[in-house]
Amino acid sequence: MKILLVSPEVAPYAKTGGLADVAGSLPQALRRLGHDVRVMLPCFQSIQRGGFALRKSRKSVEIPVAGQERKGLLRQTTLEGVTVYFIENQEFFDREGLYGTPAGDYADNAERFGFFCRAVLAFLRRLDFRPDVIHLNDWQTGLIPVLLRTELRNDPFYASMGTLLTIHNLGYQGLFPATVLESLDLPPSLFTMEALEYYGQISFLKGGIVYADKINTVSPTYRDEILTPAMGIGFDGILRARQQDVSGILNGLDSKQWDPSIDTALPTNYSAANLQGKKSNKRALQKSLGLDTQAKGPLVAMVTRLDTQKGLDIVEGAWQDMLQRDLQFVLLGSGEKVHTDRFARLQKDAPGRSYIHLGFDDGLARRIYAGSDLFLMPSLYEPCGLGQLIALRYGSLPLVRRTGGLADTVHDPADDPQRANGFVFDEPTPAALLAALDRALALYGDRRSWLRLVKRGMAQDFSWTRSAQDYLQLYHRAQETRHG
Numbered sequence: 001m002k003i004l005l006v007s008p009e010v011a012p013y014a015k016t017g018g019l020a021d022v023a024g025s026l027p028q029a030l031r032r033l034g035h036d037v038r039v040m041l042p043c044f045q046s047i048q049r050g051g052f053a054l055r056k057s058r059k060s061v062e063i064p065v066a067g068q069e070r071k072g073l074l075r076q077t078t079l080e081g082v083t084v085y086f087i088e089n090q091e092f093f094d095r096e097g098l099y100g101t102p103a104g105d106y107a108d109n110a111e112r113f114g115f116f117c118r119a120v121l122a123f124l125r126r127l128d129f130r131p132d133v134i135h136l137n138d139w140q141t142g143l144i145p146v147l148l149r150t151e152l153r154n155d156p157f158y159a160s161m162g163t164l165l166t167i168h169n170l171g172y173q174g175l176f177p178a179t180v181l182e183s184l185d186l187p188p189s190l191f192t193m194e195a196l197e198y199y200g201q202i203s204f205l206k207g208g209i210v211y212a213d214k215i216n217t218v219s220p221t222y223r224d225e226i227l228t229p230a231m232g233i234g235f236d237g238i239l240r241a242r243q244q245d246v247s248g249i250l251n252g253l254d255s256k257q258w259d260p261s262i263d264t265a266l267p268t269n270y271s272a273a274n275l276q277g278k279k280s281n282k283r284a285l286q287k288s289l290g291l292d293t294q295a296k297g298p299l300v301a302m303v304t305r306l307d308t309q310k311g312l313d314i315v316e317g318a319w320q321d322m323l324q325r326d327l328q329f330v331l332l333g334s335g336e337k338v339h340t341d342r343f344a345r346l347q348k349d350a351p352g353r354s355y356i357h358l359g360f361d362d363g364l365a366r367r368i369y370a371g372s373d374l375f376l377m378p379s380l381y382e383p384c385g386l387g388q389l390i391a392l393r394y395g396s397l398p399l400v401r402r403t404g405g406l407a408d409t410v411h412d413p414a415d416d417p418q419r420a421n422g423f424v425f426d427e428p429t430p431a432a433l434l435a436a437l438d439r440a441l442a443l444y445g446d447r448r449s450w451l452r453l454v455k456r457g458m459a460q461d462f463s464w465t466r467s468a469q470d471y472l473q474l475y476h477r478a479q480e481t482r483h484g
């Protein structure tokens with residue numbers, strides 16, 4: 001099968017969260033199954049300066065945006081056999097952030113990603129690459145199905161391409177003033193409830209949901225949640241209208257990228273058979289962060305985007321009580337200024353017992369997964385979550401709220417002793433978090449029981465193999481829709 005995956009983020013080139021990991025590793029898994037997979041993303045500044053060996057292509061496209069022709073150039077490389085194309089336009093993508101700065105989103109994101117969507121389709125024709133299926137990811141790619149089913153619907157080059165839209169996070173809806181339709185050369189007829197209109201604005205994500213052949217999200221539980229008013233963030237009705245076409249596939253984890261026995265960022269490699277090495281990582285982490293290496297309690301960690309979604313208010317609410325317990329706390333996070341400011345203040349309460357590093361740092365993240373005992377993810381909602389899967393692989397037991405992909409992957413001894421691999425709480429409150437933490441601390445005191453859970457978690461298979469098969473089935477179904 002010929003597959004084009006389009007995503008605003010692809011690891012290792014551009015990453016703000018789990019979407020990048022998925023877009024980087026699913027194509028490899030599909031290629032291993034024998035398919036022709038190619039990937040397209042914008043050529044952000046971080047990619048141009050990232051030292052990647054990108055080949056320049058002579059092919060270019062002209063896209064009208066806000067009444068001006070904007071040129072799109074193409075660069076390409078191969079990532080373990082998968083061709084990756086980067087769409088370059090200095091004005092739109094040569095900027096420090098992917099979507100904005102800490103102060104907020106770029107004002108012209110509709111133009112930037114509208115340009116990107118049009119350029120993707122235009123380049124397919126220039127490359128003469130006719131995928132059977134285009135796999136779209138999040139709102140930044142939502143206009144592609146819209147263009148295919150409106151403007152291009154009678155164009156034989158595109159007519160047979162099926163589309164799948166994956167929603168990695170319903171909280172990001174690509175909402176813009178209706179005036180951007182004109183800037184993007186889209187007809188005013190799209191400004192209706194049946195198309196892109198959403199409470200007086202337009203939504204790129206809604207466009208994708210309405211016009212894609214199939215839709216999925218990244219865990220079975222999150223799939224069910226987003227169809228409900230309580231968790232649909234205003235989009236549940238739009239999704240329910242397509243309920244038959246919405247499915248949930250758990251993200252895989254790139255098992256080579258995330259393996260403590262070969263991870264070069266770690267001071268000591270280790271495996272479930274040799275957990276001594278994990279102890280060395282803990283000590284090295286404590287040392288490097290100025291934490292007491294003699295402490296008896298567990299090292300509790302978070303590696304996260306600092307976004308309200310991640311349950312930071314719960315952690316902040318529980319903070320003083322957490323520090324009454326025998327534990328150390330490490331947080332690595334980047335994101336919203338309100339949260340970075342608050343955590344910077346909290347840090348001052350507990351010198352020597354907590355360490356808060358504000359920023360994005362892949363190497364430190366890996367050392368934290370390896371050096372921690374407990375990994376906290378008290379998310380208000382969590383489409384899939386990769387943090388808990390990485391933590392399991394690195395022998396750090398996840399402590400999570402029962403939502404979305406966390407509910408699908410973490411099991412509490414109280415609910416399911418046979419599958420137990422972490423700790424789960426329900427209510428989004430500091431009290432519920434602390435109660436789960438106390439159960440974890442009690443188990444930590446029972447070394448053998450603790451290690452049983454650690455080893456079970458490390459042995460779990462979250463690799464892409466199964467999920468890639470599920471995606472293939474969905475691709476076939478998307479394509480069948482096109483062929484009637």
Ligand code: ADP
Nearest residue numbers: 017018304305333334359360361365385386387
């Ligand atoms: P989301 O996609 O909502 O951010 P996930 O748990 O699915 O959450 O994926 C987060 C990914 O980003 C993980 O690979 C995690 O290790 C990484 N990550 C998050 N914040 C940071 C950070 N500040 N520094 C380094 N890596 C981070």
